[in-house]
Amino acid sequence: MSRLVYIAISVLCLIGIVLTSTSTAISVENKEIYAVVIFNSSSGKSLINDANVIINRTEALSAEEIKKYFATPENINITKKILEDLGFQVIANDQICAVIKGNKTLFEDVFNTTLIKKSVKTDLGEYYYIVPSKRLSLPSNLSNKAETVIFSSLVPIELYQLPSADPIPLQYYHLVVPNDISRILEADYPHSKGITGENVKVVMIDTGFYMHPYYKKRGYKIIQDAVIGDGTTDEIGHGTAIASNVLSVAPKIEFRSIKSMQIPPLPMMELAEVIAAFIKANSEGADVITNSWGLTEETVILLRSVDRTFILQEALLRVQIDIAIARGGVVLFAAGNGQRAWPGSMPEVISVGGVYIDEDGSLSASNYASSFYSLLYPFRHVPDVCGIVGNKPHGILIEMPTQPGSEVDVSFSGHTNIGVDTDGTESNDGWVVASGTSSATPQVAGVVALLKEVDPNLNQVQIKDILERTATDVSKGSSAMGDPAEPGWDTATGYGLVNAAKAIIIITTTLDIHSPTQSSPASAGAYDNPSHIQVTVEVKEGNTPITGLTMDDFTIKIGGKEATASIIDTSIPGRYVFDVAPPEQESPGKYDLEVILKYKGIEITDTEKDTVIYTKGKADVML
Incomplete structure (x- = not known):
């Protein structure tokens, strides 16, 4: 596993690398398969027909536009009952779709087809998707209830971004949660005023959450949830680590981790699981949804060209993001560590980049964090604002708790060139020193939670404006793409490093x-x-x-x-x-x-x- 600190679903293409793709049919094992059932809308509007329009929009869908894809409650309940009677498990559903799972034989018998798994090979990885060998035939009792069934795309994850209840003393410059993160982002000021994120629901969609003694000692309100596997474990260790950042800034939030990524030795994510996680987050009334994962934009372009089901799943995911925003939630995504990250490049989300803080307190653009103009959305620039991120080569900066022996714990451990190539910790001690936009995004989510406590009615646009107006300007250094930081807004850091004190003061x-x-x-x-x-x-x-x-x-x-x-x-x-x-x-x-x-x-x-x-x-x- 590569050095981690930003999860990239299917990081198949990096800048300067030429893609080569071939499609190969592979037999589908008779194990659990995820799929998305799209309900017939009550308006007659077809999400399948509109998928291409949805994915190419330069602004979010409005609440009224989203409602046109809603099914009636009666149709939803009947469809779910039919699916369950047929033997499928309904993982999550809303008014647009249901995410289901079952084995290969069940899917083939019910839909009268043979399933084929295809792969697309690229220079950096392999992308899998399942297609029926012939046109799906919906059972008669489903044909007037659902538009179609989409089989989930299985995408490799490259992770870019831990036991003692307290951080391990280390003899080199680094930051420690929670105090250093709270201090640098100036969250100590709102904390002194009693503003700590109380009653704000924050959801993190990631690799799971291990209840590390660090979290137990501090009495955080934590809910361990999952759409795949056991939500109380985190074999990868990524989610457990980066969660410490949001809780450093907003310690009294109601924090829910939703596990939606498969375990090593080959970390994978099914797109249907991400859709299911968003459905769960929306159904729980999440005020803030923080996401430290994504695809590269180049990968999105490639997959659109080879897999029609990817376009449909991409459209469904965007609809779920826009549902969260339309109901008053705030959605954040990582900008990436040297990649053009999507959905971090969506115009409607808050995209989070990185700023490095030196030992003397000076700020500069992190040369580990991404900045770019989108290839998918004209005039969209990433990032909007930044959190704290280390520098190249591996972003080693913030000491965080993780599941002992997890991929993250092992990956950064060691005592060679400490603080640069390794973090000076052991491979099973439950602590890691790392960072990246994976850590920066929950930091900013914590500031959003503070704002939401003060004024629950603040929406995505208003909060984005507040964060931008109150960010600390960064005028030196350059991003991973070489963009320079300059006085005022710049291409490297956007509006700069979020400032919790100023954000609270202004409202x-x-x-x-x-x-x-x-x-x-x-x-x-x-x-x-x-x-x-x-x-x-x-x-x-x-x-x-x-x-x-x-x-x-x-x-x-x-x-x-x-x-x-x-x-x-x-x-x-x-x-x-x-x-x-x-x-x-x-x-x-x-x-x-x-x-x-x-x-x-x-x-x-x-x-x-x-x-x-x-x-x-x-x-x-x-x-």
């Missing part, structure tokens, strides 16, 4: 103009020789008045022009009264009043429309 700090107002305006007198007016504002963080501010923290504008002002009264906590010398204007009329507050690095504004009245000037009187 909890209020600035309200008490007077003048539109209903009770102030008169500034002549537009070319205005008189002083008084302006009163109230400033709070949450319910707490903010005191101790000075004029240096405020800017007052009238009609877009800056006014000269001084604070003359602060006797009421949080209330500031200003003596304002209005600027001259070009003509008489009503002008907007704008007050701008700079507080802890955040700019907060309140505006009262048509609030300051200017009358005729001296020149007008003389005329």
